[in-house]
Amino acid sequence: MELTRRDFIKLSGSGLGAAALVNLGFKLPARAATEPLRIVKAVETTGVCSFCAVGCGTLLASEKEGDHLKIVNSEGNPDNAINFGTLCSKGSAVIQKSYIDGEINPERLTKPLYRAKGASDWTEISWKEAIDKIAKLVKETRDANWIKEDEIIGPDGKPTGKKVPANRTEAIGTLGSAELSNEGAYLYQKFARSLGVVYIEHHARL
Amino acid sequence: MAVVETVDPGVQGVREAVERYVERYPDYEGALRLYGAVMELQQKALEEVGCSVEMDVEERDARLGTLVTMVDAPELEVDPVRYRSLVKDICTVMEERRPGGFEHSKELYSWDGLSDENLRSTMARVLAGEELPLTSGWEDDSDKILASNILWESLAPFYRKCGSILASGMDQSIWQRGHCPVCGSAPLMGFFRNEDGLWLVECSLCHTLWNLQRASCPFCSESLGSLEFLYIEDEPGKRVQYCSSCKVYIKTVNLRGTDKDVLLPLEDIVTAELDLAASEEGLKPAGRQ
């Protein structure tokens, strides 16, 4: 691993320091000069902590392991205007959703699970099955609990017999996500309202 | 608004840092002591030189907002007498501390290119990394490069002085580019700040610190998701931050959560292995493409 003359010329430019080390006539320490360097490569990705509504920015470092990337470190993103690099104790542990002590978290869900009526165990199902089931239940629940009209109550507190259209269901509630963008949250409530859902909630709490 | 003030180490600070580094990295002692001696001269000069650029905060921020650096580097007024004396002093350091000395020392500090009339055009060449028109006796490329390096290092205090005045109180979020907001030079090296991991890089000429975004490349438009890093297995705290698209890198020390302190010009020397690793990977240091 000797730097050739051509190399150091290539490395020299502004100032002295490492780039000009060899040019200055100094030898590189023995290890650098003789042993092959064991280089590890990694990539840093920005993310958002998923534990609460604050939505702090994270930086996740991952290294290649086989054919996938393995997260090796998580930290607060100093460039994020929400948290300026800080994370609370929950956010500091966000890596554990994926890896605990370098091993894949066994509790991590990677496929939809289904627990049949009366059953105590969960079974793995495909995304198609899961989405079909959810759609069917939404439709059935909505149809069975559809409120088409409301009756107007008079100033004396008694029903007037006059009806107004209502078109809602009170049998379904939705819970949005604090990690949705404004636009995502808008679309989400729009979808819920189009189903006639009126209990539109959000997990905005610590 | 993130404000980062660059603190100059001073002569004593340099001396103490050199001792710390030599103790920790004895293999690099010669280079550390040589560069430490150059830094001491620069710190001393910094106490004596002035900055001819006057600019209020509004004008400065307006320039930065339109991507113009605070100082037009080749146009900076440099006191030729003080400059020549610094060149001479740094030549003396080379004579005394460089293995094999520096046989062109006298020729360089008495070179006509440093005269009052020629200094500006020499400065422009040095700043642009162009070859100096040194002729007879300067056949050896490495001597010419060393001459450029000495002239560069001798300019540093003049730019540092301006940086220390003009960049004070600057909002870091308005720049975040791959060259210095004060003088436009490339970053020498960087670190992730102890308290919050903010990525700060130091200018290779005026030594001003400025902030870069952690996960994007400051050098090219393919910046999103292109920033990767590499390190040598037994030293994960020191890394090469590089762009997989444009292949430019900046060495960076991770100080996050530590109580360590670094003097980046010395750190640059003791992380020479990272430059080797980067060059093995086909990467180019910032500003030396």
Ligand code: SF4
């Ligand atoms: S406050 Fe804590 S849990 Fe909430 S987003 Fe930030 S780090 Fe995550």
Ligand SMILES: [Zn+2]
């Ligand atoms: Zn600068």
Ligand SMILES: [Zn+2]
């Ligand atoms: Zn790039």
